[in-house]
Amino acid sequence: MSEGPLMRNLRTIRGRAYPRLIGSTREPSWFFFDVVLPLFTIAGYAYVYRFLEADAEFIGYVVLGGAMTAFWLNILWSMASQLYWEKEIGNLSLYLMAPTSRMSILGGMAVGGLVETTIQAAATVVVGVIAFDVIFSLGSPVTLLVVFVVTMIALYGMGMMFASLYLLLGREAYHLSSLMMEPVYFATGFYFPVRSLGRWAAAGASIIPITLGLDAMRQLIFPVGADDAFLSVNTEIAVLCVLCVVFMVLARYALRYMEHLGKTTGRLTLRWQ
Amino acid sequence: MAVRNDLRLLKSSAWLGWQMEANWTDPFLFATYSIVKPIAGTLILVFMYLVITGGETANDFFSYMYVGNALYMFVAEVLFGVTWVIHDDREHYMTLKHVYIAPMNFYIYIFGRSAIKIAITSFGVLITLAFGVLALGVGIDLGAVDWLLLTASLAVGLLCICILGLAMGGVSFLTAKHSIGINEGLAGVFYVMSGVVFPITILPSWAQTISKFLPVTYWMEVVRRAIEPAVMEGLAASSGYDVTGMGDMSNLTLMLLLLVSAGVFFIMSIGVFRVADNIARKKGKVDWTTAY
Numbered sequence: 001m002s003e004g005p006l007m008r009n010l011r012t013i014r015g016r017a018y019p020r021l022i023g024s025t026r027e028p029s030w031f032f033f034d035v036v037l038p039l040f041t042i043a044g045y046a047y048v049y050r051f052l053e054a055d056a057e058f059i060g061y062v063v064l065g066g067a068m069t070a071f072w073l074n075i076l077w078s079m080a081s082q083l084y085w086e087k088e089i090g091n092l093s094l095y096l097m098a099p100t101s102r103m104s105i106l107g108g109m110a111v112g113g114l115v116e117t118t119i120q121a122a123a124t125v126v127v128g129v130i131a132f133d134v135i136f137s138l139g140s141p142v143t144l145l146v147v148f149v150v151t152m153i154a155l156y157g158m159g160m161m162f163a164s165l166y167l168l169l170g171r172e173a174y175h176l177s178s179l180m181m182e183p184v185y186f187a188t189g190f191y192f193p194v195r196s197l198g199r200w201a202a203a204g205a206s207i208i209p210i211t212l213g214l215d216a217m218r219q220l221i222f223p224v225g226a227d228d229a230f231l232s233v234n235t236e237i238a239v240l241c242v243l244c245v246v247f248m249v250l251a252r253y254a255l256r257y258m259e260h261l262g263k264t265t266g267r268l269t270l271r272w273q
Numbered sequence: 274m275a276v277r278n279d280l281r282l283l284k285s286s287a288w289l290g291w292q293m294e295a296n297w298t299d300p301f302l303f304a305t306y307s308i309v310k311p312i313a314g315t316l317i318l319v320f321m322y323l324v325i326t327g328g329e330t331a332n333d334f335f336s337y338m339y340v341g342n343a344l345y346m347f348v349a350e351v352l353f354g355v356t357w358v359i360h361d362d363r364e365h366y367m368t369l370k371h372v373y374i375a376p377m378n379f380y381i382y383i384f385g386r387s388a389i390k391i392a393i394t395s396f397g398v399l400i401t402l403a404f405g406v407l408a409l410g411v412g413i414d415l416g417a418v419d420w421l422l423l424t425a426s427l428a429v430g431l432l433c434i435c436i437l438g439l440a441m442g443g444v445s446f447l448t449a450k451h452s453i454g455i456n457e458g459l460a461g462v463f464y465v466m467s468g469v470v471f472p473i474t475i476l477p478s479w480a481q482t483i484s485k486f487l488p489v490t491y492w493m494e495v496v497r498r499a500i501e502p503a504v505m506e507g508l509a510a511s512s513g514y515d516v517t518g519m520g521d522m523s524n525l526t527l528m529l530l531l532l533v534s535a536g537v538f539f540i541m542s543i544g545v546f547r548v549a550d551n552i553a554r555k556k557g558k559v560d561w562t563t564a565y
Contacts, residue, residue, distance in 0.1 A: 029448060037458020044464040045321065048338070051471040052325045088365060089562065172297050174365075179306050182314035191317055196324045 009104040016108025017115070020078075024116050034070070035123040039131065042066035042124070045191050046132050057222045058192075060136070063128035064221065065190035067121040068214055071155060072184060074117040076177040079159030082109055084166045084173040092167075102255050106163055110156040136221050143233065144220045150240040151213025157247030158209060164254035167262060184208060189215070193228035202230045209243050212236040279381050286385025293361075294389055311346055311397035312404060318342050318470060319409065333507040336405075336412040340501055341469045341493055343401040346394050348434055348469075348489060349460040354390030355438025356456050358383050359445045363561065370560035383442060387435055402500075412504045422524055423499035426531065430492035433535035440542035443549030446558055463489040474518045481518065488534035494519050495527040 042062055049058040086092045095105050128134060138144065166173045188194060188211040194202045205211045216236040218225040295303050322335060363369035372382060405411035441455050466480060467489035473481050484490045494517060498505050509520050553559050
């Protein structure tokens with residue numbers, strides 16, 4: 001029985017998301033490795049603020065920022081690098097032969113990764129809040145949800161775009177992902193208000209959706225968050241919406257371009273370059 | 274003959290590690306990459322400090338924190354490097370099974386691959402310290418550095434970190450995609466418990482007790498005393514109490530404690546690796562790939 005393109009693509013998304021979700025349940029040790037252990041780094045930064053006798057909100061910033069690092073790591077290692085690794089292990093050619101949209105395959109990766117990482121980040125926040133007595137003040141939960149959703153769409157759109165661009169790379173993929181950890185943690189202000197970098201630097205860092213998303217979330221969660229804000233929440237939501245569209249369009253364009261380039265240069269199945 | 278074979282293996286695996294780390298690009302880009310990452314990591318802490326203090330860096334605590342953070346690169350990167358060998362060879366290049374059954378000492382192979390990580394990290398640490406001294410006024414006086422103490426403590430400390438990495442490498446035999454989490458997590462334990470960027474005396478008393486079992490705690494203290502003796506003395510004087518919790522210990526005592534704790538961790542790490550290796554063989558995980 002034939003099915004329409006919509007159903008086929010939805011089934012593709014579900015099919016690609018499935019192994020990520022099932023993979024994590026088959027190996028429950030992820031909770032210890034991905035939730036408990038990273039808390040120590042968060043604790044390190046929290047104790048620095050405590051030693052410096054900073055306001056309690058700064059420890060909350062660290063907990064929230066530490067939880068959000070999970071999304072960035074997921075983008076780097078499970079989205080951006082994924083097509084490259086799929087090529088290395090021989091799955092990429094199967095993806096390209098499949099009678100479905102490549103965007104749906106990437107979408108499935110994003111959905112699977114997003115669900116898994118959201119659980120991880122939420123657990124980090126809960127444990128961090130309990131461990132450090134962080135007080136969250138949710139004045140507008142709906143706005144917070146909107147900020148989170150648009151941040152994630154823009155972020156995973158960026159990840160889908162990177163996934164295509166990484167196909168151009170050989171072993172640079174791993175090194176590029178590694179390079180985009182600490183510098184991005186710094187530029188996006190994961191552990192301190194991004195405004196302190198200066199207006200122009202913060203504006204430049206805003207190309208990475210987590211920068212504005214995190215800044216907006218801090219304003220919505222912490223009573224004095226607005227004092228450290230870079231832009232107003234509404235402005236940040238508007239910019240994030242633009243980033244959603246831009247990254248999705250660029251992801252689609254990049255995917256087509258890379259596939260064409262890979263086919264014409266014969267590099268789609270070239271391994272260990 | 275066996276020693277010669279081991280040395281040859283060490284050299285070959287170090288060369289392989291270097292090629293894998295560096296031959297993907299030109300030397301300029303590689304050098305840039307090697308500099309940007311550690312500097313950015315350090316700037317996170319610097320900005321956290323600046324946001325709270327309003328820009329004051331000319332004090333002993335800033336130097337204490339900055340040098341500790343620079344030295345921590347050894348802990349994070351070397352742990353990562355050792356563990357990543359298992360993950361990378363197995364999941365990505367699918368060569369672990371070939372290496373594993375080759376007639377050679379597997380430990381030497383791993384240490385050879387990791388040696389290059391130590392070399393690259395040393396470059397990053399030096400750049401970071403130079404940046405701190407030149408741009409931020411970190412209190413390191415080359416004329417006052419205790420080179421003998423520095424060399425001895427670096428040798429023992431780095432060997433200890435490699436051995437710890439081996440234990441984590443064993444654990445990563447049994448896990449799928451958690452290798453990054455394992456490394457970062459264990460490194461995070463040392464970050465909090467070993468007085469890397471703040472004195473351990475700020476920790477709860479139970480955590481301070483754990484700190485005093487960790488070799489990295491003594492390593493940090495003794496390397497700091499070697500690199501920035503004036504800062505350590507100034508910090509103690511300005512605090513008015515034993516702020517590091519180890520102020521009453523001599524350098525010799527610290528070195529002995531470092532050696533003893535490193536010895537204990539050596540035995541534990543070898544044990545963990547062997548147990549994990551045994552389980553991995555029984556469960557057929559030596560050539561396991563997940564790729565989800």
